[in-house]
Amino acid sequence: MKKVYIYTLFNRFWHWTQALLIFILIVTGFEVHSTYNLIGYEAAVNLHNISAWAFLVLIVFAIFWHLTTGEWRQYIQTTKLVKEQVGYYLTGIFKGAPHPTSKLVYNKFNPLQRIIYLGLKILVIPVQVISGFLYLYFNYPLGGVELDSLQWVAYIHTIGAFSLMAFIIAHMYLTTTGHKPTSAIKAMVTGWEEMDDEEIHERMVNDIEEALLKTKKQFKGGNEKSQDLDEALLTAQSNIGSKINMKDNRFRDAIASSGVGYFCISKEGIFRDVNTAWINLYKYDTKEEILGNHYKLSRTEEDFFELEKSVNRVLNGETLNHGEVKRICKDGTSGYHTLTISPVIVDHEITGFEGFIIDTTDRRLAEKELLKKKIRIDEELNSKK
Amino acid sequence: MNKPILLIVFSLLFSAVSFAQDVEKEQLPEETRIEVKNYIWKSERPTSSQADHSTFEILQQDFATGPDVTEACITCHTKRDEEVMATSHWNWERTEMLDGKGEVPVGKKNILNNFCIGVAASEATCTRCHIGYGWKDKSFDFTEGKNIDCLVCHDNSGTYKKGKGMAGHADPSVNLSYVAQNVGQPKRENCGVCHFWGGGGNNVKHGDLEMALLEGTKKLDVHMGIDGEDMSCVDCHKTENHQMAGKLYALSSENKDRATCEQCHTAEPHADKMINSHNTRIACQTCHIPIYAKANSTKMIWDWSTAGRLDEEGKAMHESDADGNHNYLSIKGTFVYDDHVKPEYYWFNGLANHQLITDKIDTIPVQMNSLDGSYADKGARQKTDTPSKIWPVKVHRGKQIYDTEYKTLIQPKLWSPEKGDSAYWVDFNWNESAKAGMDYLGLPYSGNYDFVETEMYWPLNHMVAPKEQSLSCKDCHTRNNGRLASLNDFYLPGRDKSNILDGIGIALVILASLGVLIHGIIRILATKRSKA
Incomplete structure (x- = not known):
């Protein structure tokens, strides 16, 4: 059993502040709606308005966070496994079946969550914010602009509030469906979620998948390479959801055929391990040439500076899907690859970082056949442990 | 790297909270003097x-x-005499524009009332x-x-x-x-x-103007209270060349020369912006005159149709209610008085209309004067320089003589020092008095009369309550029986809702709760079974 850092500090701060503000907004909002008398109408109005402003500030920061960290990708819609996820909640959960998807750094949300949370983000919250600020400021004229009538704004705002309540009820309940009933809440408090070895594997597969996807995006048109990637992707995808078996030949071959290089570096920046694909990509002959060296050696100076910033983030617990980077090979030539980096965690402590690189230089095409035969990713994965 | 962001977010959130506390601090302590303009405080006034x-x-x-x-x-x-002779106090007449009637001579000389x-x-x-x-x-x-x-x-x-x-x-x-x-x-x-x-007795007409104000305290009227500023009428009804500011919408019609609260208190007198913004659509008087006739009763209903009942000796008589107010006079008919009355509330934009004596009766009750305004009277559609505001109004309801054939109100001759002069108060003959009154005005009378219900609107301005007694949010923002329950042409938060949408919303929440509950129970049972 290992713990994996899933939620960053801001992520948690954002979640709980939002939760608190929504709670206050609902309680005071329904007092303004005359559903009950609790703290007094005037106090309810004032508290509601202050909370609304605080919420708006939080939203601005959250949008910034989503954009800069790439978290927005969590909300990319997918149709895969929606059926399985629905089926799990309807039947599987009662039989003690495993989750069809697990919580991963790249894939925190299952397909249903993606749908619901995106709905929350683009529908309920903006609708509430926009209708709320119209309600607050354009009932009476502001800058010569005023609503013709408050009625529809108020209706929309009210039904939005009911929808949020329904969401919160379901949301709170579903937090109990994790590994243990409290593990999801604990994770949202501490940032660390317990995962078993299989889930760790799955996470790696997912890392690879993400990297593959990203690489694929960089190829335009249906060239040979793109088809290879598709195959790898298909295989990887077919593995997620079922019990991942890293020894599965099809998967291993797929990863291998896609030419994914693996590396593991200590937190001091010293190479601990690389796989054969990596060695080939960097045009080294043996592992020993690399191990013990600082990763600086394979970067230009300005690239190193950029990379160091990313590494520092990873060492703080984040997992990054880096864009395309330039590498300096042993012979001084250069190449390009995409890069994923995630922290290596041993006993709650980050001891280094590891990741996968996927070549994006055209030269890779020629070497593909060769690489296919050499890579044994399962060994690398096992040796990493 | 998240820490700077967090610091900023925290500081913004806390500043929002501390801002809220500042608003509270700004609220004035009990005896602190409020800010006003165009007014010199009593204590600072030269003798x-x-x-x-x-x-x-x-x-x-x-x-x-x-x-x-x-x-x-x-x-x-x-030359002061010339000034005075140019005033309405002298002429009891002025020409004003009435909606749909053009320029008409109004004023006390011409306009009928239901007193x-x-x-x-x-x-x-x-x-x-x-x-x-x-x-x-x-x-x-x-x-x-x-x-x-x-x-x-x-x-x-x-x-x-x-x-x-x-x-x-x-x-x-x-x-x-x-x-x-x-x-x-x-x-x-x-x-x-x-x-x-006015109307033949103390506080009969206005309801918010009466002799108790001569020696009243701030509790009766914060401005005129002898324990406070002890203000005189002309402190607000500013006068220049004998022209006094202030309109009585029982008689006049145009939105001009008004004496307003804002002339001293400004349009934004409260520390709370939300309350100030209410002033866009709500007159100050609405919250600050929660009840009127706070000392003596005012007349609410006057039914002329019962007049003329004489005692056994054929003489005029009077009967009084428990409070000592007349509830019957042979010369005037039946009355209902009331005190500590809650106003009725109407939209009002400063324009009034009047039932002229020459106008055909087309609504019952006849609207003796009608206050113009609606929620929609705002923005591009507004008729005057400000949107309609909600005003507290005393509505006086009556029943008075009209011509059943010509469908007009009748001006009866009421008073004469002697009998046989067709005056109703002496001779008790409606037909004669109607004929004499209409003849006097040079207007036709068919000889057939009856009594028709009438309503008259008196916007309230006086007997302003101490601020502690002002209306609070819940007086209007309440589901049932609020002060504004009858003003239904707009959405009022806390009063209005869509039953359908609220129903759907509640159903949604109940369904979510039930779904969660059932799902949870099945999960627990399933876990127990698998353990067993």
């Missing part, structure tokens, strides 16, 4: 520098009549409240300056009064030279002698 009129030789004579006094006044206050109906043909008694001497009929000369009664407004001795049925002349008991030597700025007593007693 009166009014001239001592008793030292003036011209006033040291025995005046035989009121006009003699006026002539003496004008010797020093030259004593109108002055025409009964001037000699009604003009006891005219600022002139001798307006007993149409022959009165409105261009003669010495007919002005300076004393009724400027008497500071408290001994002046006009005689009953004397067309505005001073009561014979008054020592005119004593009064003339003791004149000054009008006080509440001067205005009150007419404005408190």
